[in-house]
Amino acid sequence: MDFAVNIDSGTAVIKTNVEKLNASNAPDLKAELVQINNGSVNNIIIDMSKTKYCDSSGLSAILVANRMCKDTSGQFILCGLQSNVQKLIEIAQLDRVLTITSGEAEAIAEISK
Numbered sequence: 001m002d003f004a005v006n007i008d009s010g011t012a013v014i015k016t017n018v019e020k021l022n023a024s025n026a027p028d029l030k031a032e033l034v035q036i037n038n039g040s041v042n043n044i045i046i047d048m049s050k051t052k053y054c055d056s057s058g059l060s061a062i063l064v065a066n067r068m069c070k071d072t073s074g075q076f077i078l079c080g081l082q083s084n085v086q087k088l089i090e091i092a093q094l095d096r097v098l099t100i101t102s103g104e105a106e107a108i109a110e111i112s113k
Contacts, residue, residue, distance in 0.1 A: 003032050011043040011111055012036045013104060016051045021058030021085075029061040033068060042074025045107045049080030054088055066098055075099065077107040 002025050004015040014032060018025055036044060044065050048054070054062075062078060069076035079101045081089065089095050101107045 002028055005032060005036065007036070007039070007041055010041055011045065011108070012041045013045045013047060013108075015047045015049075018051055020053040020055075021048070021051050021061070022053070022055040023057040026055075026057035026061040029058075030064050033061065033065045037068045037072065042069055042072035043076075043111050044069055044074070045077045045079060045104065045111070047080045047104050047107075048078065048082070048085060049103075052082045052084055054085045059088070059092060059094065062098070063094075075111050077101055077110055079103055079107040 002016070002018050004017060006013045014029070016029070021029070033044065046062065046065060066076040077099045078089075080103055081100065089098070089100070099110065101110055
C-alpha cells in the first residue's frame with residue numbers, strides 16, 4: 001500500500017510509503033483524501049518522512065488536502081519532510097500557506113490545541 005491511513009478522534013494520519021510522490025501515485029493520494037473527507041474527518045496530517053521526491057502532481061494532492069480541511073473548518077498539517085521536498089515547498093512558497101511540523105507527534109499536538 002502506497003499510503004497508510006489511520007483515523008483516530010476525527011484526525012486522519014496518512015503516511016506516504018513511497019519514495020517519490022509523483023504523477024503515478026498522487027491520484028491515489030487524492031482519492032484517499034476525498035474518501036477521508038467524505039467520512040466527515042476534517043483534520044488531516046500527511047507524514048512524508050519516507051518520501052524523498054515530490055513533483056507538481058504530489059504538490060497538487062497536498063494542496064487538495066489543505067483546501068478540503070479549510071473548507072470544513074479543519075486543520076491540515078504536513079510533517080516529516082525530507083530536505084529535497086522541503087526545498088521544493090519553499091521554492092513554491094507553500095511554506096507560507098501550509099502548516100508544517102517536524103514530526104507526527106508535533107503535528108498531533110498542533111491539532112489538539
